[in-house]
Structures are given as C-alpha cells and as structure tokens.
Amino acid sequence: MNSKGYTVLGWIVWQIATRVAKRKVAQNRVKLGAAGVVTLVLIGGVIAARAGGDD
Numbered sequence: 001m002n003s004k005g006y007t008v009l010g011w012i013v014w015q016i017a018t019r020v021a022k023r024k025v026a027q028n029r030v031k032l033g034a035a036g037v038v039t040l041v042l043i044g045g046v047i048a049a050r051a052g053g054d055d
Helices: 003-027 029-053
Strands: none
Touching: 003 029
C-alpha cells in the first residue's frame, strides 16, 4: 500500500473513531461530569495542602 492509501485509511479510521467517541461521551455525560468534579476537588485539596504546608 502506498502513502496515499495509508492517508485515506487513516482518515477513515479517524472519522469512525471520532463518531464512536462522541456517542460514548453523550451516553456517559453524567458520569464524566461527576468524575470531573471529583478531580477538581482532589486537585484543590492538594493545592490547599501545599499552601498550608509552606508556613
């Protein structure tokens, strides 16, 4: 397979993967939001602990 063939194959795979990913994100939007909030709280705790420990 030549370079152009790999380019076309890569484009097709990219299109399929992005559509599947968008569908999965739409299905799990609540779970992803909750995970994001938990992550932000943990990062905030680490920052607060570092700020408190510098005294």
